[in-house]
Amino acid sequence: MPSLLVDAKNLLCDLIARYRSQVDYLAIRLEEAEGTDIFLRGDKIETLSQGISIGGQVRACYKGGWGFASFNQLSTLKERVEEAIAAARIVGDEETILAPVDPVQDIVKLPLTGTDPRKIPLSDKKALCDRYTEILRSVDKRITTTSVLYSDSAQRIFLATSEDTMLEQSWVDMEMRFAATARNGDTVQTGRETTGSRKAYEDLTNLDAQIRSAGQRAVDALALPPVKGNTYTVVIDPILTGLFVHEAFGHLSEADMAYENPDLLEVMTLGRRFGPRELQIFDGALPPGHRGSYFYDDEGTPATTTQLIKDGVLVGRLHSRETAGKLGEEPTGNARCLNYHFPPLVRMTNTWIERGNTPVKDLFTDIKEGVYARNWLGGMTNGEMFTFSAGEAWMIRNGEIAEPVRDVTLSGNVFTTLADIEALGDDFYWDESGGCGKGGQSGLPVGCGGPSLRIRNVVVGGEAG
Numbered sequence: 360m361p362s363l364l365v366d367a368k369n370l371l372c373d374l375i376a377r378y379r380s381q382v383d384y385l386a387i388r389l390e391e392a393e394g395t396d397i398f399l400r401g402d403k404i405e406t407l408s409q410g411i412s413i414g415g416q417v418r419a420c421y422k423g424g425w426g427f428a429s430f431n432q433l434s435t436l437k438e439r440v441e442e443a444i445a446a447a448r449i450v451g452d453e454e455t456i457l458a459p460v461d462p463v464q465d466i467v468k469l470p471l472t473g474t475d476p477r478k479i480p481l482s483d484k485k486a487l488c489d490r491y492t493e494i495l496r497s498v499d500k501r502i503t504t505t506s507v508l509y510s511d512s513a514q515r516i517f518l519a520t521s522e523d524t525m526l527e528q529s530w531v532d533m534e535m536r537f538a539a540t541a542r543n544g545d546t547v548q549t550g551r552e553t554t555g556s557r558k559a560y561e562d563l564t565n566l567d568a569q570i571r572s573a574g575q576r577a578v579d580a581l582a583l584p585p586v587k588g589n590t591y592t593v594v595i596d597p598i599l600t601g602l603f604v605h606e607a608f609g610h611l612s613e614a615d616m617a618y619e620n621p622d623l624l625e626v627m628t629l630g631r632r633f634g635p636r637e638l639q640i641f642d643g644a645l646p647p648g649h650r651g652s653y654f655y656d657d658e659g660t661p662a663t664t665t666q667l668i669k670d671g672v673l674v675g676r677l678h679s680r681e682t683a684g685k686l687g688e689e690p691t692g693n694a695r696c697l698n699y700h701f702p703p704l705v706r707m708t709n710t711w712i713e714r715g716n717t718p719v720k721d722l723f724t725d726i727k728e729g730v731y732a733r734n735w736l737g738g739m740t741n742g743e744m745f746t747f748s749a750g751e752a753w754m755i756r757n758g759e760i761a762e763p764v765r766d767v768t769l770s771g772n773v774f775t776t777l778a779d780i781e782a783l784g785d786d787f788y789w790d791e792s793g794g795c796g797k798g799g800q801s802g803l804p805v806g807c808g809g810p811s812l813r814i815r816n817v818v819v820g821g822e823a824g
Contacts (some may be wrong), residue, residue, distance in 0.1 A: 533557070535555070600809030629676075679694035790808060
């Protein structure tokens, strides 16, 4: 990777020293990134690229107003600093409130446990995608469309601030996504799988069974009856639990959303009960080895583990230094940006529900008629409302898993749904497939986890009953 970042270290320090007196806070972040992107739709190559990018950003704060400028030529850095400062001084008319953090002087690298993808030839990565495409297509002749996406990215950042933080941090991230669409007349069904890693290229090379399962699910669903729409007691698997806790609850825990929305801030009052006493929800970049893990966020705040719900009660939320300062709470190290084009926002890292005590088989006990849902096809949230599509599902009859069904969507209000959790399984699974979107920054790596859950009164969409 180029060494411009290191060579520019003295320049950043000089500029910080020269301009720090003009604003309340000044930060310069440089970034070097290199990566590979491959996207195959059937036999067609839609993307096949390797690239290196070098750039940076300047953030300045004056009387509570923020100025931001990004650049990809170091020769223009002085001008960008002056632009960010000018913008901040134009809009600032209140008070700069940033929760205090200790200055950091550190060099850190997220460790790999296996092969660095940068050591793998592009031809080998393309061959891997070809092999997975062939696996999807070979499942059944009714599979009409396949897609395989591969991406890897190595990032190295240097952060210097007017508070004497000088931080260098680097990591490697990898992701693959697969989809197969099967058709029988007017009936169309899709199976999907996604996986990711910050540990080793080998984590992407032995996915044959997982990929074949995606294709088989699409084919099998063609012959399944649609679920009858109704309100059911539902059991969801750990992957859906991870999706639920991230999408439906995690975003509401991001303090910038609450601070900017007084009604939501009132709803998300610390000390309010949201679920059963067994419910524990966490977010944090501190647990190692996950896709949302790091040592410091993009403001130089050390990674933490933040408990959001303790014994069913809301006890915490996720912060940048600004939201923590304005709400009088501690910063949590959740200010993240996708790359140098964007300013840091309050973002989740690894979000999970702690495992419970109920054996998974007992989650089904006494359910006369319900639905068991696994994996996911997609989903959307709108404030506190959510809708998720299950990757596969079965009816539950008299406490037993019965016939499979298709077109299962789960909808509800997140606060009502948390309160309706009846039991938490004693299993747990980390899903490393997440690419989170917020504020125009899509694809930020995150981790999600949790146990199987039993939830009453879930609206399940399908054919009218």
